[in-house]
Amino acid sequence: MTEMTAYxxxxxxxxxxxxxxxxxxxxxVQWRIYKNQVALGIGGVAAVLMEFADPRIRSxxxxxxTYKADPIGRSRRTGVAAMVGVYGPASAARRVIQGVTNMxxxxxxETPGGTAYQALDTQLLDWVSATAAYGFLNAYDRFVAPVxxxxxxxxxxxxxxxxxxxxVRDSPRSNADFEAMMMRLAGGFEPHPIVEEFLGIIQSGKAxxxxxxxxxxxxxxxxxxxxxxxxxxxxxxxxxxxxxxxxRIALKLAAALAxxxxxxxxxxxxxxxxxxxxxxxxxxxRAEQGRLLERAGLAAPAAAxxx
Numbered sequence: 166m167t168e169m170t171a172y173x174x175x176x177x178x179x180x181x182x183x184x185x186x187x188x189x190x191x192x193x194v195q196w197r198i199y200k201n202q203v204a205l206g207i208g209g210v211a212a213v214l215m216e217f218a219d220p221r222i223r224s225x226x227x228x229x230x231t232y233k234a235d236p237i238g239r240s241r242r243t244g245v246a247a248m249v250g251v252y253g254p255a256s257a258a259r260r261v262i263q264g265v266t267n268m269x270x271x272x273x274x275e276t277p278g279g280t281a282y283q284a285l286d287t288q289l290l291d292w293v294s295a296t297a298a299y300g301f302l303n304a305y306d307r308f309v310a311p312v313x314x315x316x317x318x319x320x321x322x323x324x325x326x327x328x329x330x331x332x333v334r335d336s337p338r339s340n341a342d343f344e345a346m347m348m349r350l351a352g353g354f355e356p357h358p359i360v361e362e363f364l365g366i367i368q369s370g371k372a373x374x375x376x377x378x379x380x381x382x383x384x385x386x387x388x389x390x391x392x393x394x395x396x397x398x399x400x401x402x403x404x405x406x407x408x409x410x411x412x413r414i415a416l417k418l419a420a421a422l423a424x425x426x427x428x429x430x431x432x433x434x435x436x437x438x439x440x441x442x443x444x445x446x447x448x449x450x451r452a453e454q455g456r457l458l459e460r461a462g463l464a465a466p467a468a469a470x471x472x
Contacts, residue, residue, distance in 0.1 A: 177249055177257050179435035185254040188327050191440055191447075192458050194312070194320040198305045199251045200433040200447050203384075203420035208297075208304035209244065210367055210388035215296040217363065218354040218396050221282035222289055225272050227359055247297070250327045252436035262330045287334050292350060294333040298324050299343045303391045308413075309420045347393060354399040364389075364406075380419065383412035424448075 189195050198204060217223040249261045272284035282289065302320050306312040312320070321338045328336045337343040367388075370381040389397060389406040427434055427448050437446040441461045446454060 177245070177253060177261070179248075179252055179254075179432045180439050182254060183439055184441065185256065185439065187252055187436060187440075188255050188258050188330075189251055189323055191437060191442060191463060192454065193323050194316045195251050195323045196433065196436075196447060198301060198309075198312075198320065199248070200431075201305060201309050201420060201423050203416060203423045204301060204305040204309050205244070205247075206304075206384050207308060207387045207391065207416070208300035208302070209247075210300075210364075210385065211304065211391050212293075212296040212300035213363065214360065214388060214392060214400065214402075215300070215396055216293055217357065217360050218399055219289070219292060219350060220276040220278060220353065220355060220357070221280060221286070222293065223357060223359055224274060224276045225282060225284050225289075228274060248432040252432040254439070258327075259330065262327075266332060285332060287332065288350075290332050291335045292346065294324075294328045294331060295337050295343050295346055298337065299340065300388075300391070303340075304387070307391055308387060308416050309424055344393065347395065351395060351399070354396065356399065356401040360400050360402070364402075380415060383408075383416050386412050387416050 213226075216226070246261055246265060249258050253261070266285070269284035273282060275281050284290075298321060302312065302317060306317075318339060321336070321342075325336050325338075335346070337346060364385050367385045368378075368382045370376065370378040373381075386406050386408045389402050390408040392400075392402070425448065427445050429435075429444050433447050434444040438444050440463065442457055442463075443449070446457060449457070
């Protein structure tokens with residue numbers, strides 16, 4: 166990613182203004198998890214699949230965005246918005262979130278089954294936010310490193326403030342909360358050919374041609390593997406999407422590499438520098454991170470100080 170990232174016509178500089186805080190602390194669990202591109206890929210695809218189980222969200226995305234014409238560009242813009250919310254200067258994050266909200270205000274219509282929807286319906290906003298949190302957290306936990314129960318609780322709690330900026334009213338504080346929300350919506354979940362079409366796009370490898378195609382196929386199956394069984398069943402994603410032993414090994418190796426190898430031009434590294442921390446801050450041992458936060462005059466969560 167270049168130093169200046171474009172979104173909705175704005176240039177977003179993760180390196181400045183120097184010292185401007187992000188919406189989330191550099192000692193947060195979210196800063197740790199969002200830096201891993203493999204976990205983001207798996208979790209992001211899983212989130213979209215869970216969203217597409219609801220015909221209102223599926224119709225809103227498919228009929229009112231560029232996903233059909235430019236699925237890769239649309240996915241990248243969504244990724245930029247997520248990075249800005251976690252690592253960007255707070256002023257830029259609020260501007261981007263308001264821009265997304267303004268776009269959503271114009272989205273509405275009817276599903277093929279005749280159900281009316283509005284993108285700013287709080288029930289839909291709540292579900293979209295919940296699927297993202299569930300997807301990213303569980304992808305990291307499954308394919309990168311186990312996340313402790315206390316850190317899972319912190320991850321969900323940290324996301325509350327950002328979610329509220331999007332208009333979310335009910336954010337899960339645990340996987341159990343997520344499952345309770347899922348059960349309230351489950352009566353409307355259904356399969357649709359768009360789900361298979363979306364997974365075909367992911368498996369095609371068009372998003373990252375330099376990455377071996379088998380890894381794209383493995384990523385799609387990994388995303389299906391972390392879906393709650395109820396949603397996988399409703400979407401009718403059968404044995405063809407079962408994760409193989411080879412898939413698991415390849416993805417864990419790729420995730421381990423992503424966890425160790427930093428990119429100085431990436432948002433996590435640029436945001437660290439913006440706050441007076443080393444570019445490789447997030448790639449250092451947790452205890453050292455705590456000391457660096459204290460030295461920079463930034464609040465270090467107790468868990469980081471004690472690690």
